[in-house]
Amino acid sequence: MGGLPDSDRRPEPAQRGRLPEVRGHRATPSRPGRAGRRSSSRGQMFAPVSSKPDFVAQEHALLALWRDRRTFAKLRAQNADGPRWSFLDGPITANNPMGVHHAWGRTYKDVFQRYHAMRGECQRWQNGFDCQGLWVEVNVERELGFTSKRDIEEHGVAEFVSLCKQRVLTFAARQTEQSIRLGYWMDWDDPDQLRRLRDLLAADPGATVTVDGPRGPVTDTVEMIVGRLGMPDVGGSYYTFSNENNDLIWAFLKECHRRGWLYKGHDTMPWCARCGTGISQHEMTEGYQDREDPGLTVRLPLVDRPGEALLVWTTTPWTLTSNVAAAVGAGLAYVKVRQGSDLLWIGKGALKQALVGPFEILEERVGAELEGWRYAGPFDELPAVRAAFAAGTPSGAPYAHRVVTWDEVGEEEGTGIVHIAPGCGAEDFALGKSLGLPMIAPLDESGIFIDGFDALSGRDVRDVTDHIVERLRHHGFFYRLEPYLHRYPHCWRCGTPLVFRLVDEWYISMGDVYDRPRAELTAAEVDASLRYQIMEVVDGIRWIPSFGYERELDWLLNMHDWMISKKRYWGLALPIYDCRACGAVEVIGGRDELKERAVEGWDVLEGHTPHRPYVDAVRIACPSCGAPVERIRDVGNPWLDAGIVPFSTLHYRTDPEEWANWFPADFITESFPGQFRNWFYSLLAMSTVLRREPPFRTIFGYATLFGEDGRPMHKSWGNAIEFDEAAERMGVDVMRWMYATARPDDNILFGWHAADEARRELLVLWNVYSFFVTYARLAGWSPERPAPPLAERRLLDRWILSRLAAVSARAGDLLGDFDLLAAAREISGFIDDLSTRYVRFSRRRFSRSDDEADRDAAFATLHAVLVGLSRVMAPVLPFLGEALYRNLVVAADPSAAESVHLTTWPAEELAGYRDTDVEETMDQVYRATELVRSLRSQSGIKLRQPLARVWVALPGTELRYREDALALYAEEVNVKHVEVLADGSELVDRRVKPLLPKIGKKLGGAIPAVMAAARAGEVEIHADGSVTLAGVTLAPDEVEILATPRPGTAVAHDEGLVVVLDTVVTPELRAEGDARELQRAVQDLRREMVLDLDERIGLVVEAGPAAGRIAGHLPSVAVETLADSFDVGALPSGSATGSATVQDGVLRFAIVRRVRPNA
RNA sequence: GGGGGAGUAGCUCAGCUGGUUAGAGCAGCCGUCUUAUACACGGCCGGUCGAUGGUUCGAGUCCAUCCUCCCCUACCA
Secondary structure, eight states: OOTGGGGSOOOOOOOOOOOOOOSSSOOOOHHHHHHHHSSTTTTTEEEEEOOSHHHHHHHHHHHHHHHHHHHHHHHHHHHHSSOOBBOOOEEEETOOBBBBHHHHHHHHHHHHHHHHHHTBBBBBOOOOOOOOOOHHHHHHHHHHTTTSSSHHHHOHHHHHHHHHHHHHHHHHHHHHHOOOOOOSSSSSOOOHHEEEEEEEEHTTTTTEEEEEETEEEEEEHHHHHHHHHTTTTTOOSSETSSSHHHHHHHHHHHHHHHHTEEEEEEEEEEETTTTTEEOOOOGGGGGGGEEEEEEEEEEEEEESSTTEEEEEEEEGGGGGGGEEEEEETSSSSEEEEETTEEEEEEEEEGHHHHSSSSSEEEEEEGGGGGOOOBBOTTTSSSHHHHOOOOHOEEEOOOOOOOOEEOOOOOOTTTTTTEEEESSSOOHHHHHHHHHTOOOOOOOOOOOOOOOGGGGGOOOOOOGGGHHHHHHHHHOOOEEEEEEEEEOOOOOOOTTBBBBBEEEEEEEEEEEOOSSSSSSGGGGHHHHHHHHHHHHHHHHSSESSSSSHHHHHHHHHHHOOEEEEEOOOOSSSOOOOEOTTTTOOEEEOOOOHHHHHEEEEEEHHHTTOOOOGGGGGGGGGEOOTTEEEEEEEEOOEOHHHHHTHHHHHHTEEEEEEHHHHHOOOEEEEEEETTTTTTHHHHHHHHHHHHHHOOEEOOOOOOOOEEEESSSOOOOGGGGGOBBHHHHHHHHHHHHHHHHHHHOTTTOEEOOOOOHHHHHHHHHHHHHHHHHHHHHHHHHHHHOSSSSSGGGSSSSSHHHHHHHHHHHHHHHHHHHHHTHHHHHHHHHHHHHHIIIIIIHHHHHHHHHHOOSHHHHHHHHHHHHHHHHHHHHHHHHTTHHHHHHHHIIIIIIIIIIIBBGGGGOOOHHHHHHHOOOOHHHHHHHHHHHHHHHHHHHHHHHHHHHSSOOOEEEEEOSSSSSSSSSHHHHHHHHHHEEEEEEEEEOTOSSEEEEEEEHHHHHHHHHHHHGGGHHHHHEEEEEEEETTTOOETTTEEEEEEGGGEEEEOOOSSSEEEETTTTTOOOEEOHHHHHHHHHHHHHHHHHHHHHHHTTOOTTTOOEEEEEEEEHHHHTGGGGGGHHHTTTTEEEEEEEETTTSSSEEEEEEEEEEEEEEEEEESSSTT
């Protein structure tokens, strides 16, 4: 269990922790009793930290710790009186284990909630599960091996519905466990409890059971407890199958009905023959797939023009059975062509694609002239067709196939003449309705031809193409058949190609679409059209990214009426009572109302949740004719279930005051694809109907997760990664970091390589932490040791503390603005600065003992930085943050908050560290350091080799903290003296850099000349700092003065910063460099020997000229390598030896151990 | 067919309201530092910023057209 401190096993402090002290040193060092107890011997303060952490093991240990200590409960209690921040969770479908794509969204949800918790805000922390609908049904069917609705009916609807509930409980438990593993803090149910309820439900739903709720034990039947999950007395996640959820949807539907928006539509709809239900417009997009269909061209002989025929084209041959008309474009040109003995009518523009073989044009007419021509249909002798035609048109006259005109007809595909079957296509239906054509509906709900179609009757629509083609050939209707590839709608759930069926479905009217811009509409017009009311609600919401706003409006403007019915079993029971006797429609607004209105069957429903089949038993009296009326058998669209949650989960009905405290939600976040027409839409629609106000203030959307290869994750493609596997192999902090550093509005490519990159970044941080603890233990340093006040610390210390303050302020603002990516980038940049600049620059300060005050300052600084960082990163990286915090703070200070997640956001506390002058100074020093490194690299002089002198020219601005900065610089670049070059130096020139953004507009066309002068150095610098270039005078704040090297000097420069390095290595410098070389070689050998970091040694250096030259430096080598003694002479036999490359060859040495290994 | 987004190094992506010399990480090559020792750092390599025009003193950035990919949307049989 990597890195988890021993102190975890100490008993928990009784009082609630105060915040850890991170400022400088403590005013009162410590209470004597405690200090005596633990830090008298070194190494007791911080638990050792491996530089090779096992993140996964650590995460498991921390999960156990949080569970045992009830840390989350403490957080909730701590914030109970804070200002409210309302997050509303979009329900996850409890139908399968959760995937890594869910983990992406859940990372956002967790990060923002944790951040607001650190702001002391009170939250609800309620997760949601989506429970009802075809998703679950299909999986239960699959498990049972069912292939049709008949199987369900035979199995028994009650049992089937129970199995659906059980499946939901199974996967709610599973997803709960997975979410907890992710570190997602919510008010989770106990997964074992969920499974227990599932088993009890299977055994006996009517048995009485008692469960623990937040307000005490709750006793009810198993079925009713399941129906009450998520409600205040039972607690935990909300479930959309809950009684309250269903009840409130009933109230919503009743309100729609009251306003006259609910209606029954008779229309030709996309239909899934396998699922036996219609598919609404909202569900269509997901199902479009490329598909090859038969492209069939058919001859239709004209009755009154012997020998002539129309050519029509279809990709759905089965619909020819129900053909009633052929449509032409009134204004399009049509031609009669001769092909062999055939005389065919066809659209002029369709000649090329529709005809095969040579032809001759005989005649041309516009479409309007063809109107009314009668033709013989291909299936005229079928009883169903004869019956429909005999019944005729609304006027009563018998009907015959004829040509009609339609303005939708085009010539780009097909023949320019469109086969019309109003019972088999939505547009055909609309046309047929407007012209009063007969309707022939050939299919039953399973896609089987009904009676009246002779040989076809009883056959599956998916399997009749060959038969139909054969028949057409036989009767002379066939012209041509060739495969046709197109996008065709499929069932989004089971993948079956859809057919169109004439059915009754229930809709909520979205109201008129006006042909004027919204701004010009009157209030009355808006009041009359729900879609515009929803748009007004959308206006009041902040959409991130902003294009979401336009997309939602676009959908609202174009959407059709909302089809809410489904001819299925598991779901919301639509509370619609459609009187067969008189046609009156009644909608019931809740369970209580139903009980009141019931005239029979209430006893059947009593004790059950409002689901099929029990709810079907209840009848009410028709308010209009008094006849007993049954509920329609349909269930509801599942987005009704999810859309009502701002009301059902916030207790709109039972506790309006509490509801008002949490409504509207401050924040929701979900993956964008699909939700504009689904959850976002249903939330908006339902809130608009019930309240006419936004259900949430801000919505943050993100894109889609793909495999590493950029394709959707797919098991058979080998690019799929299961959540559990990812969690246990890469660790969830690594996963969360990947998500945090991904652009939300772009698709994310998820894979093991990306995880390695993310881990590497976190390892850098971990290594800083490991470094700190390693040396703090060696030095016996503890946070209680007095440290110099900030003003007396080194520049480097003040710099990193200032950076920390800046980062916590910025990251906080960014998280508050829902910009996790930018916040993560702040943290990432800080980790880089901390590791590559701060620790790298100050490494020696932690190990040496000659300046204790400075050493303590370094420890105190790095400690404060790591503690501060642990808090800043806690929302994003809850495990790493906690690991650092517990070892760095809790282990040392039992009075501190026991978890980083119980601390507050540190920005305000740290603000005093901010010093932008220090930051600017350090940036210059750092850049100048890089230049020296570059020069050393070019001239082949190792950084280890001291040099005598470096000259530095700085940009025109003044270097602040000059002495400190230069001292630091000298040390860092390993030179004896640093000289700052003045303006008059012969090594550099002063150049002027005009600041284009400031002067661009003003100067316009004069710019090329000014820039050329600046480049050439033709500049006049005036006493007040202004300059004249090419006759143009610029103010001091319009230019920057830079240094540039004069030609011919060996220098490095960058944006006005110039360094000149004296590369002469004198014998003295060389000796010193060789000593450093020796020192490094000794350290190398120590490492090879695996000596303890603080193990003392004896050092023997082989006698010779080299040893002689460096003799003067040997004492310091000894100090640095922890040698108690050093000798120059023959190397003792049997000891470990090494060698260092020095000026004139190789210098050998030996290390003599003071203690025996394993002693 | 309409609407939106995107096209920047071999790969993944930065690049703010236009500012002159386009950056990072990874990969590759070469080095460096080091009691953070299976860590880290630097350098090199690599881009006609999808194409073509235009606006402008100046365009990866703004405009137009076209090409490619993705998403949304659509009644094309």
